[in-house]
Amino acid sequence: MNPARRIRDEIAAAIRSGEWRPGDRVPTEQELAARHGCARATVSKALGELAAAGLVERRRKAGTFVAHPPVHSAVMAVPDLAELIAARGEVYRWSLKAMRIETDGVAQCPPPALRVEGMHFAAGEAFALETRFIALDEVPDAANADFRAEAPGTWLLGHIPWTEARHVIRAVTPTRIEAAQLGVATRAACLELDRTTWRAGRVVTHVRQLFRGDRFDLVAEFNAGT
Amino acid sequence: MNPARRIRDEIAAAIRSGEWRPGDRVPTEQELAARHGCARATVSKALGELAAAGLVERRRKAGTFVAHPPVHSAVMAVPDLAELIAARGEVYRWSLKAMRIETDGVAQCPPPALRVEGMHFAAGEAFALETRFIALDEVPDAANADFRAEAPGTWLLGHIPWTEARHVIRAVTPTRIEAAQLGVATRAACLELDRTTWRAGRVVTHVRQLFRGDRFDLVAEFNAGT
DNA sequence: TGTATCATTATGTCTAGACATAATATGAGG
DNA sequence: CCTCATATTATGTCTAGACATAATGATACA
Numbered sequence: 478m479n480p481a482r483r484i485r486d487e488i489a490a491a492i493r494s495g496e497w498r499p500g501d502r503v504p505t506e507q508e509l510a511a512r513h514g515c516a517r518a519t520v521s522k523a524l525g526e527l528a529a530a531g532l533v534e535r536r537r538k539a540g541t542f543v544a545h546p547p548v549h550s551a552v553m554a555v556p557d558l559a560e561l562i563a564a565r566g567e568v569y570r571w572s573l574k575a576m577r578i579e580t581d582g583v584a585q586c587p588p589p590a591l592r593v594e595g596m597h598f599a600a601g602e603a604f605a606l607e608t609r610f611i612a613l614d615e616v617p618d619a620a621n622a623d624f625r626a627e628a629p630g631t632w633l634l635g636h637i638p639w640t641e642a643r644h645v646i647r648a649v650t651p652t653r654i655e656a657a658q659l660g661v662a663t664r665a666a667c668l669e670l671d672r673t674t675w676r677a678g679r680v681v682t683h684v685r686q687l688f689r690g691d692r693f694d695l696v697a698e699f700n701a702g703t
Numbered sequence: 704m705n706p707a708r709r710i711r712d713e714i715a716a717a718i719r720s721g722e723w724r725p726g727d728r729v730p731t732e733q734e735l736a737a738r739h740g741c742a743r744a745t746v747s748k749a750l751g752e753l754a755a756a757g758l759v760e761r762r763r764k765a766g767t768f769v770a771h772p773p774v775h776s777a778v779m780a781v782p783d784l785a786e787l788i789a790a791r792g793e794v795y796r797w798s799l800k801a802m803r804i805e806t807d808g809v810a811q812c813p814p815p816a817l818r819v820e821g822m823h824f825a826a827g828e829a830f831a832l833e834t835r836f837i838a839l840d841e842v843p844d845a846a847n848a849d850f851r852a853e854a855p856g857t858w859l860l861g862h863i864p865w866t867e868a869r870h871v872i873r874a875v876t877p878t879r880i881e882a883a884q885l886g887v888a889t890r891a892a893c894l895e896l897d898r899t900t901w902r903a904g905r906v907v908t909h910v911r912q913l914f915r916g917d918r919f920d921l922v923a924e925f926n927a928g929t
Numbered sequence: 930t931g932t933a934t935c936a937t938t939a940t941g942t943c944t945a946g947a948c949a950t951a952a953t954a955t956g957a958g959g
Numbered sequence: 960c961c962t963c964a965t966a967t968t969a970t971g972t973c974t975a976g977a978c979a980t981a982a983t984g985a986t987a988c989a
Binding site for chain 1: 724769771780783865903921
């Protein structure tokens with residue numbers, strides 16, 4: 478095994494097992510290098526990776542210390558609905574309901590914006606109601622896309638690489654109309670996911686997805702390191 | 704500025720701006736080294752960081768390529784409730800409702816498990832209802848902790864370092880009893896957060912938190928790199 | 930006693946070179 | 960034209976050494 482990897486995994490194991498507790502001092506690079514019979518740069522690389530993963534904290538002169546665990550973050554799977562439903566082994570379908578161009582600024586998306594409304598179906602049943610705004614200045618091609626054939630989210634995936642996004646998740650009771658469209662009882666709980674997507678500091682698209690509470694869970698995992 | 708950082712940021716900017724598109728070939732390390740007047744190891748480090756951040760993909764012999772954006776993940780803030788509420792400038796309070804030892808396996812938590820039920824308050828009003836199981840074999844000290852004075856989540860933070868966790872988030876309608884406890888109308892939408900926490904492959908604690916839908920949003924962000 | 934200065938120390942970064950590894954490209958033989 | 964072996968190439972990893980940087984602790988001075 479690589480020395481760098483070995484050192485890294487050894488320290489990571491000691492931290493995760495609780496043998497080294499938060500705040501504990503990690504041996505100096507010199508010491509680790511001598512103990513493992515390798516160059517200091519190799520140890521430094523291993524410690525650098527651990528620091529990047531958040532397991533240790535390095536301070537000049539002071540040394541390297543086991544970091545305090547960050548309980549506040551987890552990686553959430555934000556699925557492309559077509560993929561998600563296909564992964565469940567159900568048939569996916571998208572149905573466009575309405576589309577028009579908004580010339581006023583709406584919902585954090587600067588005008589002119591293309592407003593697209595539609596429904597995602599899984600196995601023939603309504604799954605999620607979507608209302609989306611696409612900034613036409615950022616994605617002019619969107620005006621020519623056929624959103625009857627393809628959901629705008631799926632289309633955008635292939636047309637705007639490398640964006641940043643912010644999601645807000647909340648539980649809501651749908652309006653009477655939304656409940657009817659989703660085929661759930663009025664006041665049944667639904668999960669609302671609002672996603673705003675940016676590129677180079679400018680909003681590209683904003684979408685609100687309303688999920689049937691009984692058919693959708695979000696999952697998030699936190700694994701120290703990796 | 705550091706050469707390594709400069710190279711890294713330059714390439715990251717080119718990718719994020721869309722100048723280099725997914726699948727594009729990044730210049731070879733030799734080329735970048737020559738262009739920036741530095742050693743190949745320096746370029747290699749920069750590319751390594753970009754690869755770790757997921758912006759590029761490196762393949763032996765083939766070269767380095769702009770990666771395809773992963774739309775499926777975002778970092779979610781999973782707050783410690785005491786901190787979250789304090790950050791809002793509201794007064795936090797915890798109230799223990801019930802506590803007993805379960806000798807049967809319940810809710811993914813192996814017996815013997817300490818079952819703790821209580822309520823989190825913000826500014827005097829009910830905020831979240833919590834049902835927690837703590838594996839006593841993993842955290843024997845929990846039997847002696849005073850969960851009337853301190854919420855078990857807060858207590859655990861100081862007693863079990865470096866765990867892994869899995870969260871499931873869903874929208875639910877509370878039972879009549881839960882609604883009454885939370886002080887919301889029956890059938891008002893609530894956000895349910897289930898968290899299972901592991902250490903060294905064994906479940907440490909499992910908690911179900913039921914939030915008032917009108918007082919709590921979850922936020923998740925995705926930023927390419929960093 | 931309090932403060933400024935300086936040497937020490939551990940990390941941070943870099944270099945030039947070396948060898949390993951794996952995937953591609955090339956060419957020989959069928 | 961296809962297939963297999965070989966050479967090439969770009970990344971992966973490592974070394975030994977160097978200098979930079981920042982924080983600590985000791986020392987000298989006011």
